[in-house]
Amino acid sequence: MDFTLRKEHEMARALFREFAxxxxxxxxxxxxxxxxxxxxxxxxxxxxxxxxxxxxKEYGGQGCDPLTYVMCVExxxxxxxxxxxxxxxxxxxxxxxxxxxxxEEQKQKYLVPLAKGEKLGAFGLTEPGAGTxxxxxxxxxxxxxxxxIINGSKIFITNGKEADVYVIFAVTGxxxxxxxxxxxxTSFIVEKGTPGFTFGTKExxxxxxxxxxxxxxxxxxxxxxxxxxxKLGQGxxxxxxxxxxxxxxIAAQALGIAExxxxxxxxxxxxxxxxxxxxxxxxxxQFQLADMATKVQAAQLLVYKAAMAKATQKEYGFExxxxxxxxxxxxxxxxxxxxxxxxxxxxxxxxxxxxxxxxAKITEIYEGTSEVxxxxxxxxxxx
Amino acid sequence: xxxxxxxxxVPDTKGGVKxxxxxxxxxxxMMTIMNPDDxxxxxxxxxxxxxxxxxxxxxxxGLPKAEDVLREAMAMGADKGVLVTDRVLGGADTWATxxxxxxxxxxxxxxxxxxxRQAIDGDTAQVGPQISEHLNIPVISYAQNLKxxxxxxxxxxxxxxxxxxxxxxxxxxxxALAELGDPRYMTPGGIxxxxxxxxxxxxxxxxxDVEDSNLGLKGSPTQIAKASDKVRKGAxxxxxxxxxxxxxxxxxxxxxxxxx
Numbered sequence: 001m002d003f004t005l006r007k008e009h010e011m012a013r014a015l016f017r018e019f020a021x022x023x024x025x026x027x028x029x030x031x032x033x034x035x036x037x038x039x040x041x042x043x044x045x046x047x048x049x050x051x052x053x054x055x056x057k058e059y060g061g062q063g064c065d066p067l068t069y070v071m072c073v074e075x076x077x078x079x080x081x082x083x084x085x086x087x088x089x090x091x092x093x094x095x096x097x098x099x100x101x102x103x104e105e106q107k108q109k110y111l112v113p114l115a116k117g118e119k120l121g122a123f124g125l126t127e128p129g130a131g132t133x134x135x136x137x138x139x140x141x142x143x144x145x146x147x148x149i150i151n152g153s154k155i156f157i158t159n160g161k162e163a164d165v166y167v168i169f170a171v172t173g174x175x176x177x178x179x180x181x182x183x184x185x186t187s188f189i190v191e192k193g194t195p196g197f198t199f200g201t202k203e204x205x206x207x208x209x210x211x212x213x214x215x216x217x218x219x220x221x222x223x224x225x226x227x228x229x230x231k232l233g234q235g236x237x238x239x240x241x242x243x244x245x246x247x248x249x250i251a252a253q254a255l256g257i258a259e260x261x262x263x264x265x266x267x268x269x270x271x272x273x274x275x276x277x278x279x280x281x282x283x284x285x286q287f288q289l290a291d292m293a294t295k296v297q298a299a300q301l302l303v304y305k306a307a308m309a310k311a312t313q314k315e316y317g318f319e320x321x322x323x324x325x326x327x328x329x330x331x332x333x334x335x336x337x338x339x340x341x342x343x344x345x346x347x348x349x350x351x352x353x354x355x356x357x358x359x360a361k362i363t364e365i366y367e368g369t370s371e372v373x374x375x376x377x378x379x380x381x382x383x
Numbered sequence: 384x385x386x387x388x389x390x391x392x393v394p395d396t397k398g399g400v401k402x403x404x405x406x407x408x409x410x411x412x413m414m415t416i417m418n419p420d421d422x423x424x425x426x427x428x429x430x431x432x433x434x435x436x437x438x439x440x441x442x443x444x445g446l447p448k449a450e451d452v453l454r455e456a457m458a459m460g461a462d463k464g465v466l467v468t469d470r471v472l473g474g475a476d477t478w479a480t481x482x483x484x485x486x487x488x489x490x491x492x493x494x495x496x497x498x499x500r501q502a503i504d505g506d507t508a509q510v511g512p513q514i515s516e517h518l519n520i521p522v523i524s525y526a527q528n529l530k531x532x533x534x535x536x537x538x539x540x541x542x543x544x545x546x547x548x549x550x551x552x553x554x555x556x557x558x559a560l561a562e563l564g565d566p567r568y569m570t571p572g573g574i575x576x577x578x579x580x581x582x583x584x585x586x587x588x589x590x591x592d593v594e595d596s597n598l599g600l601k602g603s604p605t606q607i608a609k610a611s612d613k614v615r616k617g618a619x620x621x622x623x624x625x626x627x628x629x630x631x632x633x634x635x636x637x638x639x640x641x642x643x
Contacts, residue, residue: 008578011458015569049570062572072571 003301012068016075019048020083028080031210032355037162038210041083046117050087055095059107061115066245070252070307074300077256078263081359082210084256088249089158089211090114093367094121097167097242098189101230110165110189122163123246124154124216125239132372134169134239137185139218141170146225148172148188150218153200156366160214161199166190167242168216169235185235189227196221207358244317246367248310251303251323254331254363258296261331261338261356265289268342268351279341288341292334299327318380324363325373331360384437384531386428387491388461389484389498389514390421392445392452396503406607407474407600408504417452420499422566424559427529428497429460429567435531438462440491444472444483450582457577458569465491469586474600477505481513482597486590488518495536496556500525511558521555527562 005013023044031038045051053069055061062068069091077084098111113119130136139152150170157166166189173184190197200215230238266289269280279285306323309316335357339346346353364370394400395414403409417425431437440463441456443449453464467487475483488496496518498511508524515522527546528539538557540547569577587598596602624632637643 006578007454008575011455011569011574011578012571015458015571015574019568048568049572053571057572062570062575064571064575068571068575 008064009067009071012064013071013075016050016072017078019044019050020075020079024076024083025079028082028352029349029355031080031082033209033349035204035209037212038080038083038086039162042086042120042162043117045083045087049117051090051117051120052095052115053091055091055099055111055115059099059115060112061095066248066307066310067304070248070303073249073252074256074259074303077253077359078260080210081253081257081356081362082208084253085158085208085211085250086120088246088253089123090121090163092246092249093123093158093242094163094165094167096245097123097187097229097238100241101187101234101238102189103226105226106189106229114165119164120159120162121165121167122157122159123242124157124166124168125243126154126156127152128155132369134236135183135185137169137171137183139168139170141172141186141188141223143172143225144222147222148225148228150188150190150196150221150223152218154216154218155200156203157214157216158211158366160212160216161202162212164192166192166216167229168218169239170218172232172235175233184233185239186232187229187235187238188223189229190218190221190223194221194223205362207355207360207362209358240317243367244315244320245310247320247324247373248303248306248316250363250367251299251306251320251327254324254327254360255296255299255303257356257360257363258292258299258327258331258334261335261353261360262289262292262296264352264356265292265338265341272343285341288337292337295330296334299323299330302326317376321368321373321376324368325370325377328360328363328370331363332357335360384431384435384494385440385492386431386437386495386497387440387442387488387493388421388425388428388456389442389496389511390425390452390456391418391443391499391502391504392416392449393418393502393504400612402610405474405600406610408610411446411448415448415452417455418499418502418504419561420501420503420559422499423561423563424497424499424557425456425459425461426566427526427559427563428495430564431495431531432460432462437495440465440493442484442487442491443467444475444480444487450584453582454574454577454580455569457580458573459567460573463583464580465583465585467585467590471587471595471599474603475598476603476605477507477509477513478604479598479600479602481510481517482593482602483590484510485514485517486593487585488514489591490585490589494534494553496520496554498556498558500558500560508558511556515556518554518556521551522557523549523551523555524558525560526557527560529557529563 049062052061057063073084141148141150171183172186175184196219198217203213302323306319309319338353392415395416401409401412428439439461441461442465444467501508523538525541526538527541
């Protein structure tokens with residue numbers, strides 16, 4: 001077993017790192033303060049192919065593998081968690097399901113501009129009563145001639161108001177499964193500007209404050225039948241499959257945040273003097289840094305393993321769940337320790353670790369809470 | 384239209400500089416980057432590709448690991464890469480380097496050759512003009528802007544307080560300044576393609592119309608007496624002032640030194 005990266009991955013990492021340092025890092029604090037979506041950065045990422053990394057070239061993408069995509073989210077998140085999740089939600093939650101379940105026409109119409117970065121994507125599954133319990137969907141889609149009419153709302157939607165293309169889930173009926181009546185859920189591609197599709201309130205969040213998190217409202221929103229993604233009733237499967245991939249993206253975001261916090265803490269502890277010497281000379285600091293670095297490395301191996309599983313295996317939900325569970329916990333732990341090692345300064349907005357600690361928390365919650373990841377992992381162990 | 388850009392892998396000055404006992408750079412032991420002026424020249428060539436569909440080939444002389452700089456250029460958009468590498472070419476000064484590159488260029492088709500103004504390791508600014516002499520083509524150095532008009536290139540050549548506009552019939556050589564344009568990033572897909580692409584590798588035997596006596600350390604008239612890394616000129620002066628006073632202080636110092 002060889003952990004050496006291939007040449008193309010080394011080069012890609014260098015590219016993402018340079019881009020993150022030059023284009024993203026200088027804006028990270030401002031993006032957090034103003035809660036403004038970093039449109040210029042998104043446009044630069046589009047221009048440089050960052051919005052279609054794992055999409056094949058014939059569909060406008062870069063034709064790279066999931067590991068390259070993961071490294072992109074990781075390096076961006078090292079300096080700005082907001083920028084990391086913009087790429088992750090667009091790629092994993094919108095490009096990927098259209099790539100996997102879309103018809104050729106849907107791929108040409110939606111995936112090509114998404115992968116080229118001409119359009120931004122989002123994913124709408126969560127509702128006020130349907131978080132972890134995705135079956136609790138209330139949004140309905142009713143067939144009417146050549147269309148479906150969608151009514152309902154989605155909340156906490158990343159890239160909310162900024163996106164152009166949305167993969168949406170709605171109840172289309174009820175079906176019987178193992179003697180139980182359950183909701184039949186179907187997936188649709190909805191374009192911004194479709195009559196009846198509007199935006200509700202913007203969420204004011206603890207972290208990733210520049211990401212545009214909105215409520216999506218559908219009022220008699222008419223969507224043509226050809227915009228159904230996959231088959232009628234396949235929505236739940238599409239959602240779960242999509243989230244398996246999404247979790248690898250969020251795991252990469254968590255990993256990046258942890259790495260960023262560790263990097264800054266190493267630098268700070270070498271500079272900060274107390275009792276006449278840098279605090280890095282104190283054994284407590286050294287042991288904390290050792291623990292942080294070891295966990296970050298372990299998280300990276302799990303995240304990369306999950307990315308490789310996505311490249312080579314049909315099912316990778318187990319690897320994705322482990323990567324996300326662990327990387328998110330590490331992100332929270334490492335950023336908390338980073339703030340602690342920065343002392344009072346770490347609690348101020350002048351230092352990046354304060355933002356990173358707030359950004360880290362969401363990685364334990366969205367695209368499946370840590371508890372959901374444990375359910376997925378244990379279910380696979382006990383089946 | 385065919386453009387050849389000569390690029391050089393140079394030490395990344397952030398990583399520290401190491402020397403061989405003979406005073407030449409120990410290139411194998413250093414972190415490296417694409418020479419910044421060469422990168423600006425490559426960007427200019429890639430803009431010609433975007434605009435006119437020019438074919439861009441990158442050429443370098445160096446150790447086998449200089450292949451990395453060619454792949455970087457290809458990941459930015461260059462079409463082909465040629466590496467000239469041979470032990471007998473080691474230790475070359477500007478004369479031997481320009482002879483080597485000219486020997487390689489004689490095997491290639493080109494309308495325009497672009498080199499960086501100078502490399503950050505030697506800072507001589509000689510190789511580009513020397514190549515043009517060996518190939519007997521015109522050179523316009525210090526290009527800050529360029530455009531193509533028919534079979535000619537029109538170049539703004541930077542001068543102290545002005546610029547000259549020169550027109551030369553192609554084939555010709557220009558030496559590039561950073562002002563030619565901010566180099567683009569590699570693209571992820573470009574990286575994957577570049578890593579799969581074949582690089583043409585030439586040795587001494589592939590160089591055309593070059594005498595052995597003009598190659599490598601033996602063919603280099605330059606003798607290095609002593610080489611050193613950047614030396615700090617004292618500790619500098621540290622003052623603590625508020626921002627407005629700081630500006631006045633700095634401006635005063637610059638005036639004192641006749642900088643402004």
